[in-house]
Amino acid sequence: MQLLVDGSDANTAKLAAGYASEVVDAYNASLGAAGPRPVRAAIRLWYNPGLDSKKFYGPGIFVLALTLFPTLLAALATSKEGEEKTILQVYASSIPAHEYLLGKIFAIVVIAFCEWVILIALLLTYFGLSFVGDPTPFIVASLLYAFCVAAFGTMVGAAIPSQVAAMQAVAAGGFLMVFILSGLLFPIENIPIALRWMSNCVWGTYYIKIVRDAFLQGGGWPAMWSSVAAIGGFGVLFYGIAWRNMRAMQLKD
Secondary structure (H helix, E strand, C coil), X not given: CCCCCCCCCHHHHHHHHHHHHHHXXXXXXXXXXXXXXXXXXXXXXXXXXXXXXXXXXXXXXXXXXXXXXXXXXXXXXXXXXXXXXCHHHHHCCCCCHHHHHHHHHHHHHHHHHHHHHHHHHHHHCCCCCCCCCCCHHHHHHHHHHHHHHHHHHHHHHHHCCCHXXXXXXXXXXXXXXXXXXXXXXXXXXXXXXXXXXXXXXCHHHHHHHHHHHHHHHCCCHHHHHHHHHHHHHXXXXXXXXXXXXXXXXXXXX
């Protein structure tokens, strides 16, 4: 008989494994055998057989770092122009809103990619992780996620022409929600049902699934295509909102 226990929730997993062991011990005691136990419990850990905590913390740190810094840079770069009124120079030019926003976003994407390379090096060396299965969903999702977080920061900076207020908005929306509601600290199933739906609105929820799949599970495209599409959808949504706030930037003749 096989019992599969989800170890992402350590407390519940220990309780379930403990109950299973008690059942086995009770069955052995009922047989009254004096020699070796007739039934033995064999425990196998699938995704982290060495009980190495780095394999748990590594993907989470990777996602948090790639979520916070590009978003913060994009928000500050955009809100600073509104706060210091240098945005008026852009208004007076012939640059359309798409060129302005895409220039901001792609510059942050380049910075995010450099950060991504450094973080990947840490995952492969210090945290001792390696790619499992097809890495292309992870690579595609990383490019989309860099665009997503850059678009979110640009959206915040375009709507809030204050660097302090923009930082607070990024901390609340771009970091706190990802940190708490994406499944980094505890499984989404442990969130109260009344609040669990909010996890579906957090872009980090989908990216952490892809990162864990790339380094621990190896499901590939069949398991992760919907999460990759969700990240792309969030990026388009954030860019659309930012463009809506900036579309009237041209001065009228």
